[in-house]
Amino acid sequence: MSNVRLLLADDHQIVREGMKMIVEGSSRFTVVGEASNGDELLSQAWKEKPDIILSDLKMPGPSIIDSCEQLKERLPDVKIVILTAFDESEDKFRALESGIDGYIMKDTLPEQILGAMEMVAMGYSCFQPKLDRKKHEAEERLMLTEREQEIFQLIVENYSNQEIAQKLYISEATVKTHVSSILRKTGQPNRSQAVLYALKKGFVQVRT
Incomplete structure (x- = not known):
């Protein structure tokens, strides 16, 4: 994705202007539309078909979370980021x-915002963490080993088992063993549910 087409949505014009200055400071992003409420966001999305929608969480009209399914259905390639x-x-x-x-x-x-947007443009999820203190407390309660914490972090960042193995210089079989242990300790049936659990507990992060 050489040039990323971006739709900005915020009910405060000064915030939109500030974000526009930030993202257009990079040659990677072009703002193709702006919206000040949920209805305008949908209208602009259908018209401009952006690559990424960068939206405030709480605006007048339908929220971006409530509109996400509709947006993803009609624009399957769109990435949605909450600011x-x-x-x-x-x-x-x-x-x-x-x-x-x-x-x-x-x-x-x-x-860091630009770094996060770059990650999303490449297909990764990027959720900023809660306080590190809560992250470590939750990790201690789960009794994850240092290696398990490291692998769990990479799982959250959307790395496959093969990619994790290459990144950490270990075998894919070893990664699978650690993943099984993580799932057992979190009590989750699969990777996706484990990520949801970790996010809800507030002890995972994505490095930007």
Whole structure:
């Protein structure tokens, strides 16, 4: 994806202008539309067919989480990123469960926002973490080993078992053993459910 077409949605014009300056500071992104509420977002999405929608979480009209399924159905290749001031685990859990591709805080540094957008454009999910303190407390309760924590982090970042093996210089069979242990300790039936669980508990992050 050489040039990423972006739709910005926020009910505050000054926020849209600020984000436009940030993303257009990179040659990778072009803003093709703007919206100030949920209805305008849908209208602009159908018209412009953007690659990425960067939207506020709480605007007038239908929320981006509620609209996600409809957007993904009509625009199957679109990536949706929430940009918000609300750092709530329940919002993040609902966002991931609905198919949202990213969740970024508004006070994030511009270069980190661009990094997150780059990750999403490449097909990765990018959810900013809760406080590291809660992350470590949850990890301790689960009694994950250091290697399991490392592999779980890569699972959250959408790496396959083969890619994890290559990245960590271990065999794919060893990765599968660790993944099985992670699923057992989290009490989840598969990788996707384990990621949802980890996000809800607030102890995973995506490095930007």
